[in-house]
Amino acid sequence: MPAINNLDKLFRKRIQYSNPDPVTFQDLDIILEKMANHIPFENVCIMEGRSRILTKDHLLNKMLIMNEGGLCYDLNSLLYLFLIENQYDASLIQGVVYDHAAGKFGNIGRTHVAVLVRHEGQLYILDGGFGGNVPLKPVPLSGETVSSSNGEFRIREGKTHHGEYRLEMKLKYKDRDWRIGYAFDIDETIRDVSCLDNVRLTVEKHPDSPFNKHPLLTMRTEDGSVTLTDTSFTQWKSGNVEKKEIDHEKYKELLEYWFSQPFKKDPE
Incomplete structure (x- = not known):
């Protein structure tokens, strides 16, 4: 510590x-x-x-x-x-x-x-x-x-x-x-x-809390933001938005890529 x-x-x-x-x-x-x-x-x-x-x-x-x-x-x-x-x-x-x-x-x-x-x-x-x-x-x-x-x-x-x-x-x-x-x-x-x-x-x-039911992660990027839940990935980039539905395996992959290490370039 x-x-x-x-x-x-x-x-x-x-x-x-x-x-x-x-x-x-x-x-x-x-x-x-x-x-x-x-x-x-x-x-x-x-x-x-x-x-x-x-x-x-x-x-x-x-x-x-x-x-x-x-x-x-x-x-x-x-x-x-x-x-x-x-x-x-x-x-x-x-x-x-x-x-x-x-x-x-x-x-x-x-x-x-x-x-x-x-x-x-x-x-x-x-x-x-x-x-x-x-x-x-x-x-x-x-x-x-x-x-x-x-x-x-x-x-x-x-x-x-x-x-x-x-x-x-x-x-x-x-x-x-x-x-x-x-x-x-x-x-x-x-x-x-x-x-x-x-x-x-x-x-x-609290039963009405929005943060105790599903994972939610969001972070600013150089030209927008990314938001990840267990069912979707949303990326804002220069004013344009793209949202994809995802499964659990993709969630784990995106969690590791975007939020478990220093910010990187966009995935291929």
């Missing part, structure tokens, strides 16, 4: 960020993009019954030594720890994801985790754990729209039953109109990742 003071070096190595200098606020765009390209959003450990109590050491071992990915509470907790190592004023917040298929906020509670950062008197959300919806940039709570290779993102203020703020998005090639990502509050923040273990347990056990 690595010592906690190795986190900065191990994180930079995992996301292939070779710059050894202290991380400036302007560097966070690069950090978030590289994180999305190298650490997949995935639930494999849940599906294989390997989930463990959420601690700093577990996160380091899982994602920086074993080179696995994780869900929002894994990915954003790791990002939070990296930011703390780099002297950022950061904390963790919980939110409620909007279920677009059902047309309402999800009913499993505040199970989305993101990072809140204060920089030069302004607050931002950093999210490296929202699957294919990651902003890839800090999103200010001021309401300003930010644009990245994944689309446009903004935070709107307005009190609801689910939070005083909501992150909205317009994904590149996918959305014509703004849609809600999740709602959240900032009055209750978390600075100890182990306090999020209740989120992990809910995601693993």
Whole structure:
């Protein structure tokens, strides 16, 4: 198990960020993009019954030594720890994801985790754990729209039953109109990742959780993204999408190729 003071070096190595200098606020765009390209959003450990109590050491071992990915509470907790190592004023917040298929906020509670950062008197959300919806940039709570290779993102203020703020998005090639990502509050923040273990347990056990029924893995690529389930493989490439139905053998092959080793070229 690595010592906690190795986190900065191990994180930079995992996301292939070779710059050894202290991380400036302007560097966070690069950090978030590289994180999305190298650490997949995935639930494999849940599906294989390997989930463990959420601690700093577990996160380091899982994602920086074993080179696995994780869900929002894994990915954003790791990002939070990296930011703390780099002297950022950061904390963790919980939110409620909007279920677009059902047309309402999800009913499993505040199970989305993101990072809140204060920089030069302004607050931002950093999210490296929202699957294919990651902003890839800090999103200010001021309401300003930010644009990245994944689309446009903004935070709107307005009190609801689910939070005083909501992150909205317009994904590149996918959305014509703004849609809600999740709602959240900032009055209750978390600075100890182990306090999020209740989120992990809910995601693993709740009957309505989308992450405890089938494997799901997704990761950004140089020109789009790939998403793998046990029945399909979807690849977005320069705005074009190709989805293939797959069997279990093909699932294992694609899992090994795309998610079990450093990113490679497209398979033949």
